[in-house]
Amino acid sequence: MSRSVKRRLAALWLSLVLVGTGVGLGSASAQAAEDRLQALVVQLQQGQVSDWAVHLKGMHSADGLFLLGWLLEGGVYGVEQDLDYGQQLIQQAAEMGHLGAIDYCWQRCLVLTPAIRQHLQQAAVRDQAHGLYLQSQLGATPELPSPDRMLLEAARQGHPDALGTLYVDHFVNWSRQKRSLDQAETKLKRCVDEGISICYYLLGALFERHGDHQQALLYFQLLQLVDRTLFDAYVSEAHMEQLMLRIPQPARGLIRNRAATQLALRAATGNDRIDRFRQCADQAGYDCVARVSRGDDRCMLSYFESSHLRELRDSPGYRRCLEQLALR
Secondary structure (H helix, E strand, C coil): CCHHHHHHHHHHHHHHHHCCCCCCCCHHHHHHHHHHHHHHHHHHHHCCCCCHHHHHHCCCCHHHHHHHHHHHHHCCCCCCCCHHHHHHHHHHHHHCCCHHHHHHCCCCCCCCCHHHHHHHHHHHHCCCHHHHHHHHHHCCCCCCCCHHHHHHHHHHCCCHHHHHHHHHHHHHHHHCCCCCHHHHHHHHHHHHHCCCCHHHHHHHHHHHHCCCHHHHHHHHHHHHHHCHHHHHHHCCHHHHHHHHCCCCHHHHHHHHHHHHHHHHHCCCCCCHHHHHHHHHCCCCCHHHHHHHHHHHHHHCCHHHCCCCCCCHHHCHHHHHHHHHHHHC
16 A cells, blocks of 8 residues: 555544544543554564554544654654654644643644644643643743743753753853852752753853863763754854864764763663663663664654653664664
8 A cells, every 4th residue: 555545544534533522532432542552552662563554543542643643754663754744643643732742843843723822821721841831932821920930830840941941041140150160060060960951061161161172072972962952052063073173083082982981871860861871881882872862762752751652662673773773
């Protein structure tokens, strides 16, 4: 069956499922959707999804639509990549009120419809961290607290992006007073221990400002491995190339290996973007860490890391996914 035919059939099934149902499912339908989702997870653990269109027929849940959309967008686990249709499914999950889907496509592939805005406002009213953080980015509304208060509450609940935003503001204000390099380094390392990725950038910038180019390179490389989006926003490849010119060639490889070892062996922080590298602890080498950095976002949907996909990183399917991406 061609991909276009699969898409038409899948769209027909999805429209029949969603028309008139909303997000409320009877107990039998909810159980059927959960069973279908679990069957998909088993195939992910084995490394090969047999036919995504067949799975979609039973996907009544926003969780299932989000997971299938992610698979199609990434083209992994034996699923042929279909970026447009994958993002369409993620959009549909978002329309059903799935905060993970909204966050995943935020400012990238999400159409911010009135229904999604309503779901965000409802989540913010219920003090849900994802809803508070995302709603804070949209500005003030009469029904909700100020964006600053929503951001603060999201940070109190441990939302990593909210924590990062507030910590940058806090560190800038803190550093306006006379502080030593040791004081700033200690403060920022504690920030990393708490799982705030942006502090890798702050450490790199701190050392670069003080002329320690090797330490600056170490922390910028850590940021590059942990969060490519933040790295591209704050550092860039061009800046790294200029920095490397100031460092002897033999030292560059040593710094790269130090970065990998730190990530593989560090204690858990509670932030999955940092903690995912602990799977490399037995190897503690750059190759494993680089493989995880390049492929983990496409082989693991982190929103489900502690629920549906709880054991995926220990499965042969996940390891095969990383290996296949490394060969591309």
